[in-house]
Amino acid sequence: MPSPEHRFDVLVVGAGFAGGVCARRMAEDYGLRVLVIDRRPHVAGNAHDAPDEHGVLIHTYGPHIFHTNAGKVTDFLSRFTEWLPYEHRVWAEVDGRIVPLPINRRTIQALHGVELGTEEETAAYLASLAEPRATLQNSEDSVVAKVGRDLYERLFRGYTRKQWALDPSELHAQVTARLPVRFNDDDRYFGDSFQQMPAAGFTTMFERMLDHPNIELRLGTEYEDVRAEVEAAQIVWTGPIDEFFGYRLGRLPYRSLHFERETRATPGGRLVQPVAVINYPNERIPYTRVTEFRHLTGQVHDFSTLTYEYPTAEGDPYYPIPRPENRELYHRYEALAAERDDVLFVGRLARYQYLNMDQVVAQALVAVERWAAARGLAGALAERTLPEAA
Ligand SMILES: Cc1cc2nc3c(=O)[nH]c(=O)nc-3n(C[C@H](O)[C@H](O)[C@H](O)COP(=O)(O)OP(=O)(O)OC[C@H]3O[C@@H](n4cnc5c(N)ncnc54)[C@H](O)[C@@H]3O)c2cc1C
Structure with a gap:
């Protein structure tokens, strides 16, 4: 029998958007005791940001720009952050x-x-x-x-x-297929109604989201490290779906990126590039794009850090490779997942799908609502959204 410190209602694997949203909702709205783990030494998943050695706020896993048309997504996230207007170019x-x-x-x-x-x-x-x-x-x-x-x-x-x-x-x-083309001079990259960045960064937003008395957070922790000792009736799995099933049907392929950073002195807070991202379509140039973070973060600083992206076959799983045979393999894993009532598969890796941050938040909000409804759980959310008694 596990001791009380090893007993939870829910074990959330992954402290990115999928895991963070599920954990907060389950802890807050349904009063459940939630353990969140991540193998990385930080929260926020791929959206993680932190100051580099020059004090420049950078995005560890490449530029992340928040944009959405979904009011319920911004309503939820706005509880944990202020916003900084930013239109991406x-x-x-x-x-x-x-x-x-x-x-x-x-x-x-x-x-x-x-x-x-x-x-x-x-x-x-x-x-x-x-x-x-x-x-x-x-x-x-x-x-x-x-x-x-x-x-x-x-x-x-x-x-x-x-x-x-x-x-x-x-x-x-x-x-x-959805390649946008504009007949005017509008050079904003996204057309969404809400285009703003978390004012103090993504990591700070996640720290606030996971700061709840019912949530315990263990970083630098693999699922394998805790699965034997932790007792939890429910798992929320936001890692790769094929990993959960021990790759028994084969590996789902991903494209990865290698990042190289360069910091330049920018006296007076000037910027190096005219816009945040410059793409390099020419095949003779080995990188695909260069990002200057201070455009995104609004930080004024005497140094500026840029990151060069080199696509690679090996490395962290970033982009599911959009080929029909990969989709088919995913569907076979999805069938295995459907048999696991005790595991909720949420997020870009668990669904083997490229999803923007707002889509992952929306997916997680819906997943928890459906999960709770299927179990007849009444929560604070349900009570809050009930019409007032006449
Ligand atoms: C280069 C790049 C740029 C992007 N730019 C944008 C953008 O501009 N705008 C936008 O909206 N979206 C962007 N995205 C997409 C965005 O990163 C995702 O939507 C978001 O991070 C998905 O959150 P998630 O929780 O599903 O996954 P993740 O953020 O990947 O979180 C999953 C977490 O689970 C952990 N984990 C996995 N397996 C285990 C295990 N076995 N044990 C312990 N922990 C585990 C991982 O360490 C990870 O931290 C970009 C993605 C990439 C790759």
Whole structure:
């Protein structure tokens, strides 16, 4: 019989968005005793941020920009953070020029040396470049059908080949299916109604989210380290789904990244790049993009840190590789997961899906609500949302 310090109602594996949201909801709304573990020495999962040796606030696992249209996501997170308005911009370096992404009127004018007066002219010009396809078989088709071969080759092909080590013709059409194109000069990367960053950083937001009397946090702790000693009727698993099942059906493949950092003196708080992220689609350049963090964080400092991203096959699991055979393998694991009533699989690794932070928060909120409803649990949330008695 485990001693009381080893007895919990819920064991949450992973202290990222999926684990953090589930833990807080279960502890606060349903009064459950929750143990949260993470193998990393910090909270916030891939959204972790911390000052580097120069005091510059950096994102440990690459740039994380918060954007959403979901009010219930911002309502939940706003309890743990103030926000700093930030509109993300990404430019690409192409043949010695720097042009905005997504493709807009200025991108086309700069790359094709044309003058486009109005949105209608821009739309008509793009339509003249597009090479319509009867069916979109792959990612190359979906981009070429929208913006034509020249822009595809200069802006997308090399970037995609570096990112995935696959040619766009080998990738599912869905990967680039929602490629936004603007006919005006709007160069904001995202179109969401809420585009703000946590004012004191993601890590601080997580520290507040996990600060609850019913939550115990153990960092630098593997699931394997605690599974024998901890007793918990429910597990929330936010790690890789294939890992949970001991890779018994094979490994789900991921693409990873290697980051190289560079810090420059920026007296007077100046910035090195004109925007936060510059993409390098050219295949002769080994990295895909360079991020200058101070654009994202709003920090004013006499140093500025940039990170160069090199896609790799080995390393932390970052991007599920969007190929049909990988999806099929995931579905076989999903079938095993469906048999485990005692385990809730939540988050990007447990669902083998690229998800933005807001999508993970929304998924976790819904997962806990459904889980509680299935068990007939009445919680503070349920009480709070009941209509007032007449
Ligand atoms: C390079 C990059 C850039 C991104 N940029 C953005 C962006 O700009 N905007 C955006 O909205 N989203 C972005 N994302 C997506 C964002 O990172 C995810 O949506 C979010 O981190 C998912 O949270 P999660 O809790 O599902 O997973 P994670 O953050 O990965 O958390 C899972 C945690 O579980 C832990 N874990 C796993 N297995 C075990 C185990 N066996 N034992 C103990 N601990 C374990 C891991 O250490 C990890 O900390 C980006 C992702 C990447 C890779």
